[in-house]
Amino acid sequence: MPRPPAWQPVRRGPRVGAVPLPAEGRKGDPPAWPLPGKASKAEVQAWAELWATPQAVAWETLGWTRTVARYCRVMVASEEPDAKAPLLAACTVLEDRLGLTPKAMRLLLWHITDDTDTQPKTQPKRTSDARRRFRAIDGGQGT
Numbered sequence: 001m002p003r004p005p006a007w008q009p010v011r012r013g014p015r016v017g018a019v020p021l022p023a024e025g026r027k028g029d030p031p032a033w034p035l036p037g038k039a040s041k042a043e044v045q046a047w048a049e050l051w052a053t054p055q056a057v058a059w060e061t062l063g064w065t066r067t068v069a070r071y072c073r074v075m076v077a078s079e080e081p082d083a084k085a086p087l088l089a090a091c092t093v094l095e096d097r098l099g100l101t102p103k104a105m106r107l108l109l110w111h112i113t114d115d116t117d118t119q120p121k122t123q124p125k126r127t128s129d130a131r132r133r134f135r136a137i138d139g140g141q142g143t
Contacts, residue, residue: 019058023114026056035069042076054112055099064098071098 030051033039039047050056050068059068071094077083078091096104105111 018109018111020113021054021057021110023054023112025052025054026060031060031065033069034066035073039069039072040076043072046072046076053100055105055110058099058108058110067094068098070094 030048033044033047047069050072051059056068059065071091074087074091074094078087095101099105099108099110
């Protein structure tokens with residue numbers, strides 16, 4: 001009996017390699033609140049804080065404003081003393097999806113760089129030559 005075809009995800013313009021995020025975070029004002037209704041005072045504060053993080057640079061590139069807004073709403077609600085377990089679980093899931101935990105950043109291939117990381121690294125000069133390495137192997141006996 002023939003096997004089913006192997007599953008191959010369709011990748012349109014796949015990203016290769018790690019994505020550097022600036023340590024100083026995203027510059028500028030946060031985007032406008034995208035969800036219906038007015039944001040609460042706590043949501044506005046969380047919204048501004050989140051959009052100043054390094055991860056916000058990636059969110060902006062990916063267009064994740066609505067997802068970040070949902071996370072703000074869930075996060076503020078989950079910090080209430082009477083928050084239920086499903087709400088806390090939803091908050092944890094969104095944190096992972098948005099790259100707000102170290103494990104999530106690793107899975108998304110995001111890493112935070114500082115100014116020193118962006119400078120080209122100089123290669124150390126080679127002080128040893130091949131002959132000296134060979135001398136070390138054969139005990140200094142030359143041919």
